[in-house]
Amino acid sequence: MTPEAVVFDIGNVLIEWQPERFYDSRIGVDRRRAMFAEVDLHGMNDRVDLGGNFRGTIYDMAEATPAWRDEIRMWHDHWIEMASPVIDHSVRLMRALQARGVPVFSLTNFGIGSYDHAATFYPFLREFDRDFISGHMGVIKPDPEIYRRLEETSGIAPDALLFTDDRADNIAMAASRGWQTHLFEGPRGWADRLIEAGLLTKEDAA
Missing domain, CATH: 1.10.150 (DNA polymerase; domain 1)
Structure with missing residues (x-):
């Protein structure tokens, strides 16, 4: 899918x-x-x-x-x-998805004050189509509740979500709920996964 x-x-x-x-x-x-x-x-x-x-x-x-x-x-x-530096290629991939009309959500263990602080340095943190920030939700990954709330709020079926995270335990929980997943080990591999999923072209993902 x-x-x-x-x-x-x-x-x-x-x-x-x-x-x-x-x-x-x-x-x-x-x-x-x-x-x-x-x-x-x-x-x-x-x-x-x-x-x-x-x-x-x-x-x-x-x-x-x-x-x-x-x-x-x-x-x-x-x-x-x-919390630095920015992984520039990943930010380009995020924006390339949005340019193609693909909604992009955050799902992050991040505090309220620390997120606001980070966003003053990294404006792209305000560019997600939906934010799911643990500090505001009172629950952190890999608690299944944070995944459930994203599903409920977005109204998107689990198997229609593609999630990347650098922690295997967070990925495993998402996969157990039926999400499509990618263990992030670098932006090049993530770019290839987005191409494989049919969301970006090679040119988009460069």
Whole structure:
């Protein structure tokens, strides 16, 4: 079946998201490993993605962990440096689909404040035909509820949705619901998948 809509994850699909790489460059590999072993930074980020206050959630963790206070605050204060650079080819694919009249949705684990912050640097985040942002929905992938809500809100049958994400667990959940899927490992492979689906030509996908 030719997909009726294409669903993009954002982190590591449209924008690189590599907190460890950022901290390696700022505090060194050894100190970064020690901090991540002692502090559940990804769990903290999940709370933001579930709708927690962007600055407040991070600063509260920093105050509760004085040994790493300044470093934890970097998660907020230097957030855009962690969420970079843009994966330009993926953005071109998104816009090429829309130019052909294919609706493009986001389905992303992203906080309310962090998404608004990111959109000031990356205006294409305001160009989706529909946004499904976990912070506003109060649920994160791979919880099946977030997929169900996208199906319900869009009114598109699961097998008519084509979804790309860089995480295998998120892809597996979508596939279990009947979605067409693509595990994102780079924009070239995603371009080939969109061509294979009949949504773009080779010229469109360049």
